[in-house]
Amino acid sequence: MSQQHSPSGSPLTEAAVATVAAPRRDWWRDAVIYQVYPRSFADSNGDGMGDLEGVRSRLPYLRDLGVDAVWLSPFYASPQADAGYDVADYRAVDPMFGNLLDADALIRDAHELGLRIIVDLVPNHSSDQHEWFRRAVAEGPGSPLRDRYHFRPGKGKNGELPPNDWESIFGGPAWTRVTEPDGTPGEWYLHLFAPEQPDFNWEHPAVGDEFRSILRFWLDMGVDGFRIDVAHGLVKADGLPDLGTHDQLKLLGNDVMPFFDQDGVHEVYRQWRQILDEYSGDRIFVAEAWTPTVERTALYVRPDELHQAFNFQYLGTDWDAKELRTVIDRTLESMRPVGAPATWVLSNHDVTRHATRFANPPGLGTQIRTAGDRALGLRRARAATLLMLALPGSAYVYQGEELGLPDVVDLPDEVRQDPAYFRGEGQDGFRDGCRVPIPWTRAGSSYGFGAGGSWLPQPAGWGDLSVEAQTGVPGSTLELYRSALSARRSQPDLGAGDAVEWLRAPEGVLAFRRGEFVCVANTGGEAVATPAYGRLLLASGEITEADGEAKVPADTTVWWTTG
Template structure:
């Protein structure tokens, strides 16, 4: 265990400088699809630097940067070859430093993805493990097991990976004979680390310091609930395993209590800096167990995905908001709110589906949340492949804007995903030959994959690749991008882009204590709450207009009727 020297250790405290993240608006950038400056069809770090004025104008407080490390892209960059470098297709460390400086100069913090559950199979440690004998220190950094059956030709258990197929892959030993099996809870190119190994723990502390020393303000921790594992000599069959979102932490590899010992070490590292570095956990766990990830002794914040998995429904939204604010109040953490990210169908599409898809074959955790680590809701996931006639684009966008304006009125931090400020829908029409997501290839006919929300952004309507690149982008863009390109929305004050700009600007001005008070309405389809300072957020989830109280409208997600009513699928901020 690495213990920071007293001279560098700082006390974790809540001050304006130290807790900037508590009510921050954070914009997620999937770098390969943001902006390409060198004409290879992939977005890059100089592309982010070039768009800093756009980000500043948008009004965000921080950027969350998805993986930019060297990678074979077996899983969109979440298969990391080298944790302390930049993928040469995306730039260099010097480019990273220039991007960080440009963001900071614009008053924007930087959060980077850290992927601690698994590495790439091209990582130098895994290559060393393949070249070393069974039982060697090199193999102990990962999870290797002898196989079952004659000559060990059966996997150690029948466990299935998140992306489908066996969670075990057999290797060829250095002498050319069939050998041991390694565990990969995700793609076979993503072998799981053995977090009982002290070398693994120390190396990640080095990685955290490496990026913090370069000016990174925080970390988003991928699969934060999956690091520690308890694997007995005889592994139980999958049918005997407890639920993924177990309330008691008894799963063999999800949400075990021991994982918090790791994050206590990480917190020591974060507190070496002034201000302390922040972190947010991606932890698909039982709600009763989320608080430990968000504690000030651990990562400090954890995603709640409750609104992401909720229908556009007033009762669901109120229940989720009430529960999560009570949880954050009890723990001292701040709530997190999110509707879209790189793992799920964009919420403008989810809210616009006119009929229920057939029941999904994708497993869903006991809580109704997507499978642990996969962040995919079974119902929503199928929407990417829904026929166009089943999607009401205008209704979906109106609901998405209403939901987002409601979210931006809530206390806590708001996480936004690139392109939602343009009102982008899912890009569903991607030929099979051009898809990239391992979930699609390992579950043919079942899982359409996540490529539809990762399509490169449209910056203008006239140029090739809609201004994203001077060549064909790594994923094809739909022709309807012509109508939603950022440049086309600039002059239109009613555009989705300008709604986001106005909302984010007002959000900063209206922020106060992390409190809200529900205002009861006769119409159960209307959600109305007040924030300190006398401003109110009112959302009509119904299909008919609802009466508004007397007051001054500050901002609305769509046109107001002018007759004192709030149209369906609309949110308004008011002083009452």
């Protein structure tokens, strides 16, 4: 006799939300960390912009979802030229998000709920409105403050050409010429991102002193860790040499560049680690480090440096069993010698949501402008999530992916705010599509985001994907996430670890064992038959079991336990 199981068809998957875990050491080795993009999460005062009080009001939702920690994208004082990644004051909260008292209340409430708080740190560059930079420009050539950035005379007869041929990640030259106090064209300054984001010169001791002080400021506030933005970019090659190619942006992430992944960054992080280790509570560093290989990424997480580094090689892998197995094996093999946990991530604030990436043909990269096949994308996204959460190590969840949100690919040009969009080259500038405020309720002007609309327009039908619409609905994507995170906590063989035992499987299928736990992911376009490895824990789609065999549909992942 056969029995059919829905995605939430076992007693475990119908269980109430996970309970708060007691504090434990090395929690970060198997943590599920939820990224909050503050401006798009929850708006407490009706101005259309999310804020810290809004995040604080939704902390119980995150506890009930079953995550271990919350990573907050920047909320510091900023002109917002790049959504807060241009920081004017690292010790102040931007008024659009609240104030330091709001940050303190958020941290305290999170801790009472058993959640940890990780804040973004932006050490590669500041805002051009940072006091140091404003004074450097105002004081003119020879100002000691210019040494804290990369100011250089230009090339050419009258200094009219940039000092070297580096290109901005956002497109165009990586240099901007200043107007000196006397009104004449003057020196140039380096900015690997927007012109409003001048790069710090980490060879200058004042820069290191300042950031060690900033670390202590937020550690004293009670934060549990830092996500380090552009962790690979702090140190530049001596002499700032020309790169000598006209397709620099195509090389990013594929080759060592004179401005990225220089070996000198590691001394910075060894110093930072000493500070972190002075504090109790098992606090952590997470690196955003785009490197050519996972082996280079592993250098950032040696025992005396950072704790975790994002696995961008995994994020960029297509929904293909062979490709996935290769990157999983390389990741685990690279992390094992340094004793660091692997990390797994499918979406964040800089890439097209994976429900949309997987809705499109493979090979298009991580920034896609077309909606694709929505049903296919969601089916694959759910399956990819269960695969990710089954792997050894730590996982990251981007706000709204637990609702199955797609990218909003049809935003009107006039509402876009991604600075890369206005540069006209470089990154395609369509990151706003993954930053649209998330829906909480079925109805309302902003589907529960806030009382005053939202800073980016939400699509019609957003309410059908809302938290309210999915809560308690068997088989919904939200309940799938809740069930998966509950199972992950209850199964001793899930979470931390550094290896999987691969099982024989049909072409297009990944199957592996971890102790008494078995995961099978069918990335192919047809249903396949596999052994029914034990008691069904969870499935991303409907499966059928009969006589010890399971029929696993296309784009479906299944969890079993043999215990």
